Amino acid sequence: MDKLNKFINWDFQTHLRIGALIRFLLVIYSSYHDRHFDVPYTDVDYKVFIDAAKHVYDGNSPYKRHTYRYSPLIAYILLPATLISRCAGKKLFCIFDILIAIALKKLVERQLRHKNNASTIATYCALFWIYNPMSIAISSRGNADSVPCLFVILSILFLQTDIVTGLIKYVLSGFFLGISIHLRLYPLALSFPMYLSLGDYKINRSTPILAGLASLMPNKKQIILTLTCVVTLSLLTWAMYAMYGYEFLFETYIYHLFRKDTKHNFSVLFYYSYLTMDHLSFDVVKTILQIFEAIILFVISLAFGTKAETLPFALFCQLVILVTYNSVMTSQYFIWFLSLLPLVVHSFKMKPAKAFLLFILWLSAQGAWLFYAYLLEFKSREVFIFIWLKSVVFFCSNIFILAQLIKSYTPDYGFGQINEKSDVKND
Amino acid sequence: MKDFTGEIMNLSYYIDFASDDEDEKLIYEDCVVGLEQILPAGVYASQDEIKDKRSKDLIDTIFQKPVNIELPANNASPIRVQLFSVVKGGKIDIYIPVHARYHRAKKGGGTVRNIIPSPVLYLMCSNKKLDLCDFPAAASENNLCKNDITRELCPWKEIPAIMVTDTLFLDVPIGNIDHFYVVAWGTTVVIVVGSLYLLKTIHRYKVDTEQKLRKKLKT
Numbered sequence: 001m002d003k004l005n006k007f008i009n010w011d012f013q014t015h016l017r018i019g020a021l022i023r024f025l026l027v028i029y030s031s032y033h034d035r036h037f038d039v040p041y042t043d044v045d046y047k048v049f050i051d052a053a054k055h056v057y058d059g060n061s062p063y064k065r066h067t068y069r070y071s072p073l074i075a076y077i078l079l080p081a082t083l084i085s086r087c088a089g090k091k092l093f094c095i096f097d098i099l100i101a102i103a104l105k106k107l108v109e110r111q112l113r114h115k116n117n118a119s120t121i122a123t124y125c126a127l128f129w130i131y132n133p134m135s136i137a138i139s140s141r142g143n144a145d146s147v148p149c150l151f152v153i154l155s156i157l158f159l160q161t162d163i164v165t166g167l168i169k170y171v172l173s174g175f176f177l178g179i180s181i182h183l184r185l186y187p188l189a190l191s192f193p194m195y196l197s198l199g200d201y202k203i204n205r206s207t208p209i210l211a212g213l214a215s216l217m218p219n220k221k222q223i224i225l226t227l228t229c230v231v232t233l234s235l236l237t238w239a240m241y242a243m244y245g246y247e248f249l250f251e252t253y254i255y256h257l258f259r260k261d262t263k264h265n266f267s268v269l270f271y272y273s274y275l276t277m278d279h280l281s282f283d284v285v286k287t288i289l290q291i292f293e294a295i296i297l298f299v300i301s302l303a304f305g306t307k308a309e310t311l312p313f314a315l316f317c318q319l320v321i322l323v324t325y326n327s328v329m330t331s332q333y334f335i336w337f338l339s340l341l342p343l344v345v346h347s348f349k350m351k352p353a354k355a356f357l358l359f360i361l362w363l364s365a366q367g368a369w370l371f372y373a374y375l376l377e378f379k380s381r382e383v384f385i386f387i388w389l390k391s392v393v394f395f396c397s398n399i400f401i402l403a404q405l406i407k408s409y410t411p412d413y414g415f416g417q418i419n420e421k422s423d424v425k426n427d
Numbered sequence: 428m429k430d431f432t433g434e435i436m437n438l439s440y441y442i443d444f445a446s447d448d449e450d451e452k453l454i455y456e457d458c459v460v461g462l463e464q465i466l467p468a469g470v471y472a473s474q475d476e477i478k479d480k481r482s483k484d485l486i487d488t489i490f491q492k493p494v495n496i497e498l499p500a501n502n503a504s505p506i507r508v509q510l511f512s513v514v515k516g517g518k519i520d521i522y523i524p525v526h527a528r529y530h531r532a533k534k535g536g537g538t539v540r541n542i543i544p545s546p547v548l549y550l551m552c553s554n555k556k557l558d559l560c561d562f563p564a565a566a567s568e569n570n571l572c573k574n575d576i577t578r579e580l581c582p583w584k585e586i587p588a589i590m591v592t593d594t595l596f597l598d599v600p601i602g603n604i605d606h607f608y609v610v611a612w613g614t615t616v617v618i619v620v621g622s623l624y625l626l627k628t629i630h631r632y633k634v635d636t637e638q639k640l641r642k643k644l645k646t
């Protein structure tokens with residue numbers, strides 16, 4: 001235990017170096033693993049990205065590569081992989097990972113800036129990302145999800161800190177938010193609470209209607225954030241459309257919006273979608289799911305998004321809901337909310353044993369699903385109903401865990417180690 | 428060829444060209460083998476995966492048309508794939524990874540059988556070695572020679588082969604339509620109950636927070 005404490009208390013730069021080393025070693029290992037084992041270490045999508053980058057290098061559209069369903073920006077980012085080495089793209093994703101850790105630490109430091117040990121707590125929080133097996137695996141396997149995650153975090157960083165002062169910070173925040181939405185659609189859901197957090201809403205039962213309506217009018221900061229985000233997203237979309245036409249719009253956005261993947265996945269909707277494949281003109285169950293999803297996202301925005309100090313928690317909860325209620329759920333989507341976990345983990349007033357149990361519950365629910373998926377894929381057993389039951393269990397466990405996190409959420413709790421600058425407080 | 432189960436497997440080809448006869452073996456040595464395999468609509472091979480995971484003796488693979496690996500079986504078409512290898516020591520031993528597509532669910536569930544037909548075997552040898560054998564002078568119609576090459580000039584000759592395995596098939600499990608009402612209602616109930624529980628938790632949290640704030644302000 002002492003050794004663990006000593007390790008955790010090393011300085012942040014050392015942890016960054018260790019995190020980078022682990023990732024780069026795994027990138028090197030991935031080349032060996034892919035040559036000698038049947039199940040590859042490298043993500044299937046990495047090959048798609050590299051092929052698309054090669055097409056771009058040859059002056060062609062990245063969409064010449066079948067199943068390339070991303071923004072052309074990802075192919076541009078991976079151009080070095082066509083010139084330097086095949087692994088260069090994975091190393092780039094690892095660098096994005098490390099940058100995320102640095103941004104997260106800065107954000108938490110600013111969140112707790114009035115506390116004496118803010119830097120220490122911020123380091124602890126960043127460790128949740130640096131040593132997260134999921135983030136290590138995602139980047140070293142060549143999955144590009146760390147790229148939009150970084151832009152989301154940069155957007156929050158400029159919105160919530162004074163690294164840049166004045167109205168320019170909202171321009172930068174909107175700019176990075178626009179890029180992140182262009183890369184992946186999910187940050188669109190985060191834009192509403194980010195917008196609300198800049199407002200000053202003093203509405204209660206005794207507020208006159210006109211005064212209440214007036215306070216809902218957008219202020220300068222909100223207008224700048226919205227305009228910059230919309231302009232950035234529009235310019236990027238227009239530029240890519242001008243270069244690649246309708247194919248860009250379809251593959252990057254339309255396909256994902258109307259995606260009907262009936263293969264087994266974690267989603268609670270999977271078996272229902274499979275049984276009704278091509279049969280339904282109006283999907284009642286999916287509509288109910290989407291209505292509840294929209295309501296919960298809206299309620300979370302109002303409950304936690306209207307104050308700057310609780311905004312990170314609103315964003316974290318929104319991403320958990322987006323993933324849990326998605327009609328297709330795969331492991332790589334978990335990185336969306338795991339990238340924001342370091343911003344809120346210090347605010348959960350919860351015994352470590354309970355936190356550990358919740359973590360085990362989350363893992364076990366996935367493990368149970370994976371067992372039946374293995375029986376289906378490798379043993380050809382008819383276990384669809386069991387896979388569905390396990391996806392129900394996983395859905396319920398996600399809801400239960402999120403509810404426990406909401407109940408234990410205490411802003412500025414700081415792992416119970418908060419030292420106020422004027423007096424000492426230990427829980 | 429081998430039987431296989433599961434959605435992910437290798438389709439293997441082991442062909443013996445009279446490897447126990449030293450004289451006859453020489454005829455086939457270093458000849459190029461072309462295997463034309465039709466995969467039924469319920470089974471597919473991925474061009475990317477074959478490039479990455481093919482057997483080392485497989486020198487090339489040609490797909491007649493690009494393969495959409497995401498299509499379910501009812502929307503897919505059979506795939507014609509040509510595999511090429513070189514006879515060494517009177518034998519070839521190659522494999523390609525194949526996968527089962529998702530099949531439409533049926534009443535009662537169960538499995539759907541996909542029959543994989545036997546491949547057609549072609550040989551192309553140098554120095555007209557195959558003229559020593561009793562093959563027709565002109566090649567049979569095949570897809571290995573380009574359209575502008577006449578049958579007389581086509582170097583590929585179809586070779587009769589003796590299959591030593593039974594017809595290969597792949598039984599793919601499918602969903603059970605009889606589960607529909609349980610699954611539809613179960614999914615709906617879980618979504619509604621889970622969502623209401625979460626909304627209640629958020630509401631409870633906000634009420635408790637407000638109460639704590641009021642208490643703090645009073646003191």
